[in-house]
Amino acid sequence: MSESSNHPSARPIPVLEVFGPTIQGEGMAIGRKTMFVRTAGCDYRCSWCDSKFTWDGSAKDEIRMLSADEIVTELLEIGGDSFDHVTISGGNPLLLPQIALLTQRLHEKGIRIAVETQGSRWQDWLVRIDEVTLSPKPPSSGMETDFEALDTIVSRLQAAPGRREVCIKIVIFDEDDLTYARGVHRRYPDVPFILQTGNPQVAHESDDHVASLLNRYEWLIGRLSELSDLKDARALPQLHTLVWGNKRGV
Numbered sequence: 118m119s120e121s122s123n124h125p126s127a128r129p130i131p132v133l134e135v136f137g138p139t140i141q142g143e144g145m146a147i148g149r150k151t152m153f154v155r156t157a158g159c160d161y162r163c164s165w166c167d168s169k170f171t172w173d174g175s176a177k178d179e180i181r182m183l184s185a186d187e188i189v190t191e192l193l194e195i196g197g198d199s200f201d202h203v204t205i206s207g208g209n210p211l212l213l214p215q216i217a218l219l220t221q222r223l224h225e226k227g228i229r230i231a232v233e234t235q236g237s238r239w240q241d242w243l244v245r246i247d248e249v250t251l252s253p254k255p256p257s258s259g260m261e262t263d264f265e266a267l268d269t270i271v272s273r274l275q276a277a278p279g280r281r282e283v284c285i286k287i288v289i290f291d292e293d294d295l296t297y298a299r300g301v302h303r304r305y306p307d308v309p310f311i312l313q314t315g316n317p318q319v320a321h322e323s324d325d326h327v328a329s330l331l332n333r334y335e336w337l338i339g340r341l342s343e344l345s346d347l348k349d350a351r352a353l354p355q356l357h358t359l360v361w362g363n364k365r366g367v
């Protein structure tokens with residue numbers, strides 16, 4: 118592929134955070150040591166988004182336009198030789214065709230790559246990601262799922278040669294969200310399926326934040342236990358939020 122400066126894959130990447138090592142706090146790889154790269158910009162506006170600074174303008178002065186090589190250098194500067202896994206999140210990293218070159222550079226160094234996306238947009242580099250988390254948004258987010266786009270993404274990932282892990286992870290705040298999630302699982306029964314506890318306090322934190330998140334998690338486990346159409350699903354909390362609250366960069 119050409120790396121000339123006009124080519125989309127050679128454009129710099131808008132980056133808001135490079136951090137780690139920490140643990141993957143969510144999903145199939147929960148607890149796994151990883152570094153994070155958080156890109157700026159999102160095509161959604163979820164009411165409860167815990168990373169609003171990626172799209173609401175509040176951190177626009179912190180956005181750095183970095184080349185793939187600069188990102189790899191920074192990951193190695195802060196992570197040393199203590200990591201072999203990088204999670205790319207956002208915002209929506211799937212807005213950025215130029216992440217192709219970053220995935221190439223990371224794989225050249227033997228680093229495994231995970232991506233977090235809501236499943237609204239496609240880029241060809243997604244087939245080269247080792248762990249893809251698709252997180253379509255339930256009614257409580259205020260967003261509407263484009264199921265045609267999600268169908269295309271799931272079927273392209275399933276048809277692509279090579280090995281990768283794909284899962285669907287849905288944030289659950291209430292019964293309507295659960296109804297939506299069950300419909301998504303019916304639509305993609307072969308894709309590993311995770312229900313994630315919703316965190317309603319993303320701007321401020323009350324003293325009982327952890328206790329209230331654990332109550333929500335307990336409710337989610339209870340509901341999952343009762344549902345005969347979710348026999349093979351998982352219920353998980355956001356582990357990093359239980360440990361560090363809403364702190365950024367962890």
Ligand SMILES: C[S@@+](CC[C@H](N)C(=O)[O-])C[C@H]1O[C@@H](n2cnc3c(N)ncnc32)[C@H](O)[C@@H]1O
Binds near residue numbers: 167233234235252355
């Ligand atoms: C900040 S998003 C960035 C990636 C992508 N835009 C997405 O939504 O999948 C990363 C993950 O955090 C989840 N998330 C965001 N706000 C949350 C909240 N208040 N409670 C629980 N999970 C949340 C999202 O659903 C997503 O799975």
Ligand SMILES: Nc1nc2[nH]cc(C(=O)O)c2c(=O)[nH]1
Binds near residue numbers: 139140141
């Ligand atoms: N530790 C940790 N785990 C995470 N898993 C998904 C995250 C995200 O914001 O995409 C996230 C995050 O921000 N921190």
Ligand code: SF4
Binds near residue numbers: 163166167168
């Ligand atoms: S899709 Fe992800 S980053 Fe975008 S607003 Fe929703 S939770 Fe936030």
Ligand SMILES: [Mg+2]
Binds near residue numbers: 167168
């Ligand atoms: Mg997060």
